[in-house]
Amino acid sequence: MANASGTLAYMTEPGRLELRSYDVPEPAPGAIVMRVLRANVCGSELHIWNGKHPQKKSGGLGHEMVGVVVALGDGRTVDNAGEPLQVGDRIVAPYFQTCERCFHCVRGEWNLCDNAYEHYTKSPDEWPHFHTSYATHYYIAPRQYVYKVREDLPDGVAASANCALAQVLFGLDQVGFRPDETVMIQGAGGLGLYATAILAHRGNRVIVVDGVASRLELAKRFGAHETIDIQRVPDSEERRSKVLDLTGGRGPDGAVELTGVPAAFAEGLTTLRRGGTYLVMGNLSPGTTVDYDPGLSTRRALTVRHVDRYEPRYLRTALAFLEETIDLLPYDALVDATFPIEGIEDALNASARREVTRAAIIP
Template sequence: MDTQTRRLTTSAQVWNGGQVFEAQKLEMPELAAGEAVVAIDLATICGSDIHTVTGRRAGPSPSILGHEAVGRIVAVGPGGVRDFLGKELLPGDRVIWSVTVSCGSCDRCTAGRTAKCRSLLKTGHEPLGGPWGLSGGYASHIHLPHGITVVSVPDRVSDAAAAPAACATATVMAVLEAGGDVRGQRVLVSGAGMLGIVACAVAAHRDAASVEARDLNPERLELAREFGATSTRLATEPATSSSHDVAVELSGSQPAVLAALESLAIGGRLVLAGSVAPGPNVALDPERVVRSLLSLTGVHNYEPRHLQLAMDFLADTQRTHDWDSLVATPRPMTEIGSLMQQPQGRILRSSLAHHRS
């Protein structure tokens, strides 16, 4: 079977800076070994893309944004492509793919930090005229280069659950790994957006003694309880100090970072993952860190194993948690400009689908 692209094209929403998106038809490259083309079934809009479009974070333009998506293999390069578990992928197979593409051979990759590869490429973050121009999910098809992690999606996991796994769910797996074994531990989840809701569910699934969620939004706190939080607290309310063994800070708010640090008990561990945009410095009391044996670490993106762990978790919990309820009904790709704003209430992700005739 010839699985080359045969001049396949993608219909993409190209971001030209600001709020401007332009529909373009672009030709796929000839596939090299280890590469694939995927037809995108659903793409969700991560908050980081909203930050890019609104100017809070820098991004190259023109480019194709979008790094949370799910789709089906339509073509593979010479020698074929395998998923993370080693299964050979064939046209029609349903997959998700990682945010990062690494070389696998530099000092950072060999040290297990592929997310900081010295020649890193990022899904939905590359310039249209660069070496990986067709990198984004806001299109009918995406080109997957050699070095990207591909994970198969079980039939029982919906598109709405699978798409955010490529960023939010996999990142939570990395965050909680950095926080250590939470079994029997008192866990604080600071920020009840998509990452926070997933973190509540994962901590509860891993038998944390308690899971407290903090946020400014009462609706999000109610949602956190439905997904595993045993208690909730408005971020504006005073918190009990020295009450948590593990704190994960996912909002990026300076007051929230301070509150999470202050909440740690003796031997407590704080993982920062929400602070991905410039903000004010946070005052640190080094004496308390020393005397209380505290640990502080940061997590940015994730490693290949975390993407597989995310999919396994979704498959295990698809009957106990309504993941679909967190994602809005998909809108046509042509409406992308109007969806570049934070969704309200209990919806945590807007979504897009490409119309196929």
């Protein structure tokens, strides 16, 4: 690979992108060089693209991916489940690492590692260049987890295991909704659809709220029992009343915010039943505020849990869920638009306009 060249998307500033070429590196001991087969557009990319990410203002883009091993560093002979690794294997990897040494890692809070983005935030000009997945190649550092992908999982299904599915599985396990509980999902993008599938599979009654009719139709295919279209019910109080009507006047037992819209957070708080639990994962860009009534939350005995990233072992949990449900759910409908690496700007803009449910880049 010493003379091989690869291409990656370089964001010079939010909203401005160019393609650059670099030599494909040889892997250091414990590292892996992967050829990217497919990389998805996640909401996090849209936050970065629009300049709303608190850290990343330039550099590479992309983190949801599946690829094939092209080179293994010395000592990297198995994946993190103990399965043998060799050149040609399809794999997935979290885009972040667990350093195992910082305050949070020592406490076992793997998802909060202080050095999680050590590689992800590097400039592509810095070796080994391929730190992100909108590229022909991706460099997996020694402390990043990696898992083999079973042969019967298509690339389009496996690519979303990191981060959408792993993130939702981890978040839901943090709050532990009981199977007999009704849960409202705010947002029917990639994460919302996965949350719908998981909860319906676990026996929950699921109500999905979104403003795109095609997404709501897809939510039904993934197990939603009821849906509410924001375009048809534009008033927040009317939506709240509709949810109350669907839940015997009490409100849902739980809710999951996956919109990235601050107003949705405020709406979710007022819709939950007394004693309800709110999982918040979509609002991840600091700096935007909404009115918050702490007295209301206290009097209604609400539990609000914010979750950032996931424990990397959940990537294997995500693969297991896909393996279990591959013949039960319409995963092929999740990614409804594909773009070449030269069309990444089109993919990002179409996703931001909600013209597609989920876009994929195929280098």
